[in-house]
Amino acid sequence: xxxxxxxxxxxxxxxxxxxxxxxxxxxxxxxxxxxxxxxxxxxxxxxxxxxxxxxxxxxxxxxxxxxxxxxxxxxxxxxxxxxxxxxxxxxxxxxxxxxxxxxxxxxxxxxxxxxxxxxxxxxxxxxxxxxxxxxxxxxxxxxxxxxxxxxxxxxxxxxxxxxxxxxxxxxxxxxxxxxxxxxxxxxxxxxxxxxxxxxxxxxxxxxxxxxxxxxxxxxxxxxxxxxxxxxxxxxxxxxxxxxxxxx
Amino acid sequence: xxxxxxxxxxxxxxxxxxxxxxxxxxxxxxxxxxxxxxxxxxxxxxxxxxxxxxxxxxxxxxxxxxxxxxxxxxxxxxxxxxxxxxxxxxxxxxxxxxxxxxxxxxxxxxxxxxxxxxxxxxxxxxxxxxxxxxxxxxxxxxxxxxxxxxxxxxxxxxxxxxxxxxxxxxxxxxxxxxxxxxxxxxxxxxxxxxxxxxxxxxxxxxxxxxxxxxxxxxxxxxxxxxxxxxxxxxxxxxxxxxxxxxx
Numbered sequence: 259x260x261x262x263x264x265x266x267x268x269x270x271x272x273x274x275x276x277x278x279x280x281x282x283x284x285x286x287x288x289x290x291x292x293x294x295x296x297x298x299x300x301x302x303x304x305x306x307x308x309x310x311x312x313x314x315x316x317x318x319x320x321x322x323x324x325x326x327x328x329x330x331x332x333x334x335x336x337x338x339x340x341x342x343x344x345x346x347x348x349x350x351x352x353x354x355x356x357x358x359x360x361x362x363x364x365x366x367x368x369x370x371x372x373x374x375x376x377x378x379x380x381x382x383x384x385x386x387x388x389x390x391x392x393x394x395x396x397x398x399x400x401x402x403x404x405x406x407x408x409x410x411x412x413x414x415x416x417x418x419x420x421x422x423x424x425x426x427x428x429x430x431x432x433x434x435x436x437x438x439x440x441x442x443x444x445x446x447x448x449x450x451x452x453x454x455x456x457x458x459x460x461x462x463x464x465x466x467x468x469x470x471x472x473x474x475x476x477x478x479x480x481x482x483x484x485x486x487x488x489x490x491x492x493x494x495x496x497x498x499x500x501x502x503x504x505x
Numbered sequence: 506x507x508x509x510x511x512x513x514x515x516x517x518x519x520x521x522x523x524x525x526x527x528x529x530x531x532x533x534x535x536x537x538x539x540x541x542x543x544x545x546x547x548x549x550x551x552x553x554x555x556x557x558x559x560x561x562x563x564x565x566x567x568x569x570x571x572x573x574x575x576x577x578x579x580x581x582x583x584x585x586x587x588x589x590x591x592x593x594x595x596x597x598x599x600x601x602x603x604x605x606x607x608x609x610x611x612x613x614x615x616x617x618x619x620x621x622x623x624x625x626x627x628x629x630x631x632x633x634x635x636x637x638x639x640x641x642x643x644x645x646x647x648x649x650x651x652x653x654x655x656x657x658x659x660x661x662x663x664x665x666x667x668x669x670x671x672x673x674x675x676x677x678x679x680x681x682x683x684x685x686x687x688x689x690x691x692x693x694x695x696x697x698x699x700x701x702x703x704x705x706x707x708x709x710x711x712x713x714x715x716x717x718x719x720x721x722x723x724x725x726x727x728x729x730x731x732x733x734x735x736x737x738x739x740x741x742x743x744x745x746x747x748x749x750x751x752x
Contacts, residue, residue, distance in 0.1 A: 320567040325631045372630035375670045379626040383619035384572045407670045415666040422658045423622045 267302030271396035445489025459495030514549030518643035692736025706742030
């Protein structure tokens, strides 16, 4: 069975892909260049795709910064040193972290509009060409507040859309949007990945990396990643490497 | 009321936009560069946007030819001189015409996978930034065979997806996908547009234009357009211009 997996270069999508591989799927990895600040995510996506042994890895560009409004597409500063709480929503595919320290603050500065809808649409386009009906997204939602497109209701709506939007669907095929991390904590995700033998030293999570590409350890994504490794009782190989380089 | 309208530079999306303008909407036009053979469509989209007096016109690139498989994204030859029947499906946004002369031939060579899903997702991204809940597509389906993503079922599924994918939707807003041409013949579309005072000389429909940019008059899109003008009892200003230039 073939599955199209959205691969960002972060640890969530890497882990989601590995879980699907364990379930017997042949992986077709899709990375989306959507106007990120830096190309490090895509370099990481290539390394992760190679490590996973995917059948094919394709990259597609769509500049969502055209529509404005997100720190992740380069139009605002990345916040630093904020509290990263337990009730946090994080979708690694594309990297998104909420203003968890600020109650009900509306759409966070790192939010990219309709991103999961756009990404799944692109995955659907490739799936249609491949004849595949399984899509994989590393979406992760410990609670659902503020991130509509990480909820089960969104994933189900996309499954229905795929069924009516495609020739295969009309002919009776069922599409599945797999989000194996949906109900897992960051610590559980990392523990699962380590059990699967994943090398998280290949991944990239930082929103605002230093000149050498190392993590800043202060942005929401770095703080959430650190919390996850702590919960998993493991050492982040990226941080270990950074600390070694300073010796 | 603001509406995001997908504008291809063809006559269907131009007419759909004009109908929405007549209904009192302020238009935000979005054109998608998706790996077309030529830039004439986008030049036409700019001219049409100016003629409509849209509030803003934005262009976004997404190279769907990454996934292969369509004559419209440059990987195959454009068919010529085929019968263009009455039971034809044509979505002007992006230009799609079926193998109407070949019964049940499967996906036609001019088919772009999941195109309307991708295009509406991009329109939704912009709508989310604008705070708009009305999207407009020039989709046109005289019958539904072979083109799943021109059916009312597809448009309804996308409305539901938009409601669960966005913050506005979760807060109770309803999204509408307007497809005002859905049940109209090509002749009816052109008649309606002429009644609205549209200048179809600004549009571009040809899949395979000559060096000077004039229509080939032999591809499916040119043949369908000619049939539409004939049904509307009108002269195509593009053809009139071409014939004058030969005098």
